[in-house]
Amino acid sequence: MYKVLVADDEPAIRQGLLKIVDWGALGFCVVGDVSNGRKAVALHQELSPELIVIDIRMPRMDGLQAIREIRKTDRDCQFLILSGYADFAYAKQAIEMDVSGYVLKPIDVEELREELLRIRAKLDQLSGRAKLSEFHADALREELILKLIAADPADAQQLECELVPLTSFAGKSKQILLVEAEDFSQAGPGYLESIKMRWLEAAESEGLGYGFLTGMYTGFLLKEDLNRQGAKSKWTRLLQDACEPGRGFTAAAGRIVYDLADIRQSYEGALGLLKDRFLLDEGQIHLATEHVLSHLVAETNGHAPPDLEAFATKLFYMLDLGRCEGVAETLKEAGKALAAYNSSETAIKTSLAQVLSVALSKLAALHPSINIQDYAPLLAELYQHTHYDKLMHAAHSQLAELARRLGGDGSLPVVKQVMDFIQRHYYENLKLETMAEMYNYNKGYLGRMFKQHTGDSFHTFLDKVRIQQASRLLREGNKVYEVSELVGYPNVGYFHSKFKKYVGASPSSIKGAPPKAEAVSLETS
Numbered sequence: 001m002y003k004v005l006v007a008d009d010e011p012a013i014r015q016g017l018l019k020i021v022d023w024g025a026l027g028f029c030v031v032g033d034v035s036n037g038r039k040a041v042a043l044h045q046e047l048s049p050e051l052i053v054i055d056i057r058m059p060r061m062d063g064l065q066a067i068r069e070i071r072k073t074d075r076d077c078q079f080l081i082l083s084g085y086a087d088f089a090y091a092k093q094a095i096e097m098d099v100s101g102y103v104l105k106p107i108d109v110e111e112l113r114e115e116l117l118r119i120r121a122k123l124d125q126l127s128g129r130a131k132l133s134e135f136h137a138d139a140l141r142e143e144l145i146l147k148l149i150a151a152d153p154a155d156a157q158q159l160e161c162e163l164v165p166l167t168s169f170a171g172k173s174k175q176i177l178l179v180e181a182e183d184f185s186q187a188g189p190g191y192l193e194s195i196k197m198r199w200l201e202a203a204e205s206e207g208l209g210y211g212f213l214t215g216m217y218t219g220f221l222l223k224e225d226l227n228r229q230g231a232k233s234k235w236t237r238l239l240q241d242a243c244e245p246g247r248g249f250t251a252a253a254g255r256i257v258y259d260l261a262d263i264r265q266s267y268e269g270a271l272g273l274l275k276d277r278f279l280l281d282e283g284q285i286h287l288a289t290e291h292v293l294s295h296l297v298a299e300t301n302g303h304a305p306p307d308l309e310a311f312a313t314k315l316f317y318m319l320d321l322g323r324c325e326g327v328a329e330t331l332k333e334a335g336k337a338l339a340a341y342n343s344s345e346t347a348i349k350t351s352l353a354q355v356l357s358v359a360l361s362k363l364a365a366l367h368p369s370i371n372i373q374d375y376a377p378l379l380a381e382l383y384q385h386t387h388y389d390k391l392m393h394a395a396h397s398q399l400a401e402l403a404r405r406l407g408g409d410g411s412l413p414v415v416k417q418v419m420d421f422i423q424r425h426y427y428e429n430l431k432l433e434t435m436a437e438m439y440n441y442n443k444g445y446l447g448r449m450f451k452q453h454t455g456d457s458f459h460t461f462l463d464k465v466r467i468q469q470a471s472r473l474l475r476e477g478n479k480v481y482e483v484s485e486l487v488g489y490p491n492v493g494y495f496h497s498k499f500k501k502y503v504g505a506s507p508s509s510i511k512g513a514p515p516k517a518e519a520v521s522l523e524t525s
Helices: 013-019 037-047 064-069 088-096 111-129 134-152 153-166 191-205 231-241 261-276 308-321 324-341 345-366 372-382 388-408 414-425 432-438 443-454 458-475 480-486 492-503
Strands: 004-007 028-034 053-057 079-082 101-104 177-179 209-214 217-222 249-253 285-287
Touching: 004 013, 004 037, 004 153, 013 191, 013 432, 028 153, 037 053, 037 064, 037 261, 064 217, 079 111, 079 324, 101 111, 101 153, 101 217, 111 209, 111 443, 134 209, 134 217, 153 209, 153 261, 153 458, 177 191, 177 261, 177 308, 191 217, 217 261, 217 308, 217 414, 231 249, 231 261, 231 285, 249 261, 249 324, 308 388, 308 414, 308 432, 345 372, 345 388, 414 443, 414 458, 432 443, 443 458, 458 480, 458 492
Parallel strands: 004 028, 004 053, 053 079, 079 101, 249 285
Antiparallel strands: 177 217, 177 249, 209 217
16 A cells, blocks of 8 residues: 655645545545645655645645655656646746646646555555565565554554555454464474464454464464354354364454554554463453453452461361362462462462462371371372362362262261361361351351250350360370360360359369260250
8 A cells, every 4th residue: 555645835735635535445545634835845754655635736736846855856747736826837837847647736646646556556656566466465465564563653654545445354363362372382293383383274264364474472363353143153163173182272352453554453452451461361362341250350569468277277178078069269368369369370379389388287287087198189280280270170189089988978968077177177276267168157047056956056066176175185194284285275274264154173183184074065956
């Protein structure tokens, strides 16, 4: 597309020329308009237009003077003179300066169109574009797209003029799609180059967009935006079909723009989304307008560091209870908290590995049948995944299997399960809220169920179990302060009061005494 400069001292004429002529259809792009010859000379030096449509009579410097100045440095620029004066003297001077055409005012649109077509043919001949091969056109288009997405806004309009004749669009909207191949580092030699070529060829054969390569990404200037019905699924299928089995891709599209000069904005939107590629699902096209990360990183500012120990403890409880759904919910909750605080791949992987390691260590200490070393490959595998969803799936898959193995009789009533859980975890900081959360019960409702079944409140039952275990440990000769810690009472004075309440004697009075019937009853009503 050839650049055009319009010079006329009448604003109405300049604006009219922009409206009455379909410049793009004729192969031209108007890059500027000025009101006198001096400005035309200056703008010619800046923009190097191939055609100047110029009036003769203008203030400061008339059209013929401007043409003489420009001809000193540019012999190829074409000039189309507009004038309201049918004076042969003007025409003679114009011919001497190799002017391409002369159109009288008022302008006849059809006459002007014919002159422009004639000048276009001459420009084609001069530039050789009429003989441009399809290969060269593709190469030039890719070069111009790359220049546009890297250009300063001041240069974008000129590049757009050059790119327009090499493109066609189903609608007015334009959009950039960027795609990155997955697992190419583990694939055979040349896989990355091969998959890029397949994507480019597939898009071209189906007429969906214009491809280009930029760094690690394969890019496309789409002929229709992905919000159109069926467009996104069509592109997803195209990308998937080109991949080898077991290998995928990560793709993101920027926002829609309406001028080629603005495609840099769409490109930057897609690129910005791919910076968080770890959080993007593999094998899908993500749109910058869909807020695809909101389920993980929404409102990230101001989040406190996640309590890794609390998540590890909750996961440990869910595993010990054999609650597969609870394991899934805890992993999801932990992952969201980790991403909200620090969404970097390294931070999420390191913190999640710590949560799993602590939970599995606690579990191994409680269940002799569990060897923590058996899960070392899982912890190592976490660092190999390139996507958050695959990472969480791998963790859940193995931990759910472990939960099923430890679950025992899941058909037992919830209260019975809670009682058994207390017997195994009495020494920990157990709360009714925690148990209610693990079983998805209302705290008050679970508390009433528990008391109705056992005759004791949750905390009373917990105290009785602790005191029962304390009696056993004291008779085995353990020191009072040690027993206090072992059964979950960090404060020795508080332990004394609890022990005396349920046993009727001080802890020291039964230390080392021979076993006898427990004074603390755990019978249920």
